[in-house]
Amino acid sequence: MNIAAIREQFPILHQEVNGHPLVYLDSAASSQKPRSVIDAINRYYEKDHSNVHRGVHTLGSRATDAYEGAREKVASFLNAALPEEIVFTRGTTTALNLVASSYARNVCKPGDEIVITQMEHHSNLIPWQQVAKATGATLKYIPLQPDGSFTLADAELTITANTKVVAMTYVSNVLGIVNPVKEVAAIAHRNGAVMVVDGAQSTPHMRVDVRDLDCDFYAFSGHKMCGPTGIGALYGKKALLSKMEPIEFGGEMIDYVDLYESTWKDIPYRFEGGTPIIANAVGLGAAIDFLQEVGMDEIDKHQRHLAAYAYDRLSELDGVTLYGPKTDRAGLVTFNLGDVHPHDVATVLDSEGIAVRAGHHCCQPLMRFLNVSSTARASFYLYNTEQEVDQLIAGLLKTKEFFGHAIG
Template structure:
């Protein structure tokens, strides 16, 4: 099934914005949701809305089956060894903070190192920065290549026997590069360090096998992969998750409570305090079914084709600069146009019905490394088409012409 055929499943795409057909190119921020996901969540609320695990009545059992069934779908989707290694969170940010508080702040101290890069999204940067400040550990950065990518040579030069945790992106939400996770895992483990991977831009766009990657943690958000907002996944190897302390207490994560001490349930429930994200997990499960039917390899192949197709035309626009690697990019293109501020560029494109992202993309250290304050970003997904790329290119040319006339 090609992109044009897939669009029929996405109701939101069939509308006009400012008198023009919507061209949605802000998938890096959040993707649109197919009817299958919307209907799965609607069915939960209409037919078997109930809390999970604790009840013994029929609706509770159906809801529990749906919730835990979604966990198994996630396990298979990323090839984790067991469902106990899959923790439902509020999203990637929540997962990063869970490990930063429950692991880094508990086990790290002066002399230890947390290694990351300046490319990271703030969600995979600030929790480690603050953990380092709280524990006295050293916050350390892998030097970037000229195009902003991470080389294995730089990783080898940075990671030492003092390194306890390496936190890095799978795919950059700004530069679109793919980091060699498997090789970085080998380097980290040779030094006795754990590897935490921000997969927010990885899991929606490529086939993930956490056992093959051999990362210790991998996290992603449902809303960037055709699923609902407010739910995400933290994968961790069982032996590592066992050591992480929960960050939230009460409700579903409790095993036994005494007056002066308490114990927690086994994995994964010790991290899922209170009423869990039931409808969100069910929606994520439906999104995974949808993506698996299309095939993650097919999705990645389609997106890379669109990126290549778009970049070839964007390079012909005088004054347009593309940031990051010029070849073999994943699902997005970040750029600036002459002296046009990215917010002005996005506003003009919006007047033609084209939705792109503009700003620092929650990556201010990287913006300073690039020597810019902001950029524009066009990000693609399985339902985008070559025709939409053509509309984007025409919009960029009109924007350039408009501002050229204004300042001429």
């Protein structure tokens, strides 16, 4: 993989921040965009923009073809059986809320169980809290090991014949853990439950095959995988989506409207009320083209290498606490530097042009499990280099020097 050539395709990387070349280590929050994605969105607005599915004029046909073409690209990218198993949403959060509101609230009742983990992002935790409150179902957690992982034996014990939904992140946005979602899906299905996968951190970095995973629902966001903000998708097995009711009502999602009754279009359109996110879907399709041209296996190999390299380099620094497993981790490292607040660490690094994330990362229950209020996180993508990891280490050495009294 030619990293130098890849970096040339990202205009935003070629700038200085606070007098230093930008070192962007926050792709887990949102990735940067290649020129091809930016150009695709601009070209759509300059040449093809119209509303979709309605007009019979040329621009309407072009826009519809571009929008539905993007759906086909997503379906192929995830190896879905059919394009109609892909519902465009604003992102992972909206997709997970759609499953919780349209599916889970209609199947759960008192005595039923919803099983998740304590490492979940709030977007895959709060919706299930709300389902439990609304239906009387019980929310259960698979217990975590000291490094934040869980065992399949504990998953077997936690998922029972009363479980209706198992929801889990594929890759933890804090720990870098790659969860065994395929094996957990098999456990869920043996107990009559559906498997919901939060793919926000996995989809950008690794080959995803929803049919091989045999998950029932899979959610992801475009902005973390070189695409624009405001677009993502929910994959759902056709048999399940077809039984689900829409949760937003209005134009585009209807079949027939009378004064007192209405009927809905087939999937996926019943879930895409109003004017859809056309330009951003086009941008997401262009991002998929870009990632596939680079090669998902190459991207996976590169991000794992950088995570391992960063973990080893950080381990050499006195006063650094690292979170998550040492091996088999996806492209991020989460750490604290002595008693220095992560926001202070991030501020000093920013003064050196290095962008990292600091805070609870929308994982407050996991922070409490780790006995911290917040952490710093450096996350890597296809455009990052070992040299940038070295610059992170140099920045942390300056941080140690500045806050020497708090590190010990």
